[in-house]
Amino acid sequence: MANMTLPDGLLDLMQKVDTPTVCNAIEVAQGKRGFDGYTKGSMFASDPTAPAIVGFARTAQIAGRAPPTEDPDVIRARRLDYFRSMSEGPRPAIAVVEDVDEPHCVSAWWGEVHTTVHKGLGMAGALTNGVMRDLGDMPAGFPVIAGSIGPSHAFVHVRNLGETVNIRGMQVAQGDLIHADRHGGLVVPPEVIPTLKDAIQKLLDTENIILEPARQPDFDLDKLMDAWAAFENSRT
Numbered sequence: 001m002a003n004m005t006l007p008d009g010l011l012d013l014m015q016k017v018d019t020p021t022v023c024n025a026i027e028v029a030q031g032k033r034g035f036d037g038y039t040k041g042s043m044f045a046s047d048p049t050a051p052a053i054v055g056f057a058r059t060a061q062i063a064g065r066a067p068p069t070e071d072p073d074v075i076r077a078r079r080l081d082y083f084r085s086m087s088e089g090p091r092p093a094i095a096v097v098e099d100v101d102e103p104h105c106v107s108a109w110w111g112e113v114h115t116t117v118h119k120g121l122g123m124a125g126a127l128t129n130g131v132m133r134d135l136g137d138m139p140a141g142f143p144v145i146a147g148s149i150g151p152s153h154a155f156v157h158v159r160n161l162g163e164t165v166n167i168r169g170m171q172v173a174q175g176d177l178i179h180a181d182r183h184g185g186l187v188v189p190p191e192v193i194p195t196l197k198d199a200i201q202k203l204l205d206t207e208n209i210i211l212e213p214a215r216q217p218d219f220d221l222d223k224l225m226d227a228w229a230a231f232e233n234s235r236t
Contacts, residue, residue: 006193010197013197013201015051021203022200025200029192030192037189039184043182043185045181046146054092054179055092055124057172058089058123059161059162059174060082060085060159060165064105064153075158082161094125096127096128096167096178108133109132110138110146116142119142131150133149133151135149162174168184170187177190
């Protein structure tokens with residue numbers, strides 16, 4: 001995935017639509033329902049008004065409910081390796097960080113310092129099942145989609161780098177293409193990337209068959225029946 005070149009215009013289009021739209025468009029591209037590569041359960045956005053974050057995953061695992069048992073020098077070296085990893089790879093990039101303490105996550109990896117550092121390293125945002133804090137102090141332009149909000153960093157430390165992680169039931173491998181916003185996140189299946197731009201546009205066009213008449217002041221049940229028939233025909 002990391003070496004795949006995205007079709008012209010796909011990145012720009014994905015940044016303009018929300019994650020539910022992309023989720024539906026993936027099913028359009030696949031020609032069936034049943035896509036399940038998305039987060040399950042409620043997520044929290046550091047800036048609910050921010051546009052979606054789109055990019056290639058840089059993965060890691062953290063913990064923090066209990067103090068680390070490894071030598072402090074090992075923990076310190078791994079943290080530096082973490083920042084090195086986040087600075088590498090294709091762009092745009094999203095930090096996708098699993099807190100292995102779930103469902104008892106208490107340690108906020110994402111606050112003013114780390115969001116500012118990651119933005120400075122050229123990353124587009126972060127997606128985590130873990131905790132964020134400093135909501136009024138995070139830099140603009142670096143959205144965080146997190147599993148919870150809390151006040152403390154506790155004993156937070158890095159456990160692993162570059163491994164497949166689990167974010168609320170969504171498996172993410174290093175280099176996967178991610179789309180995330182205040183609704184949660186999803187992994188774009190590699191096989192739909194070549195046709196996803198057209199699928200998004202088709203979805204938007206077909207939804208407008210219903211939305212446009214429904215927004216008119218003279219909309220009624222008869223107009224709904226006509227619009228719905230046209231909507232169904234457009235999907236076959």
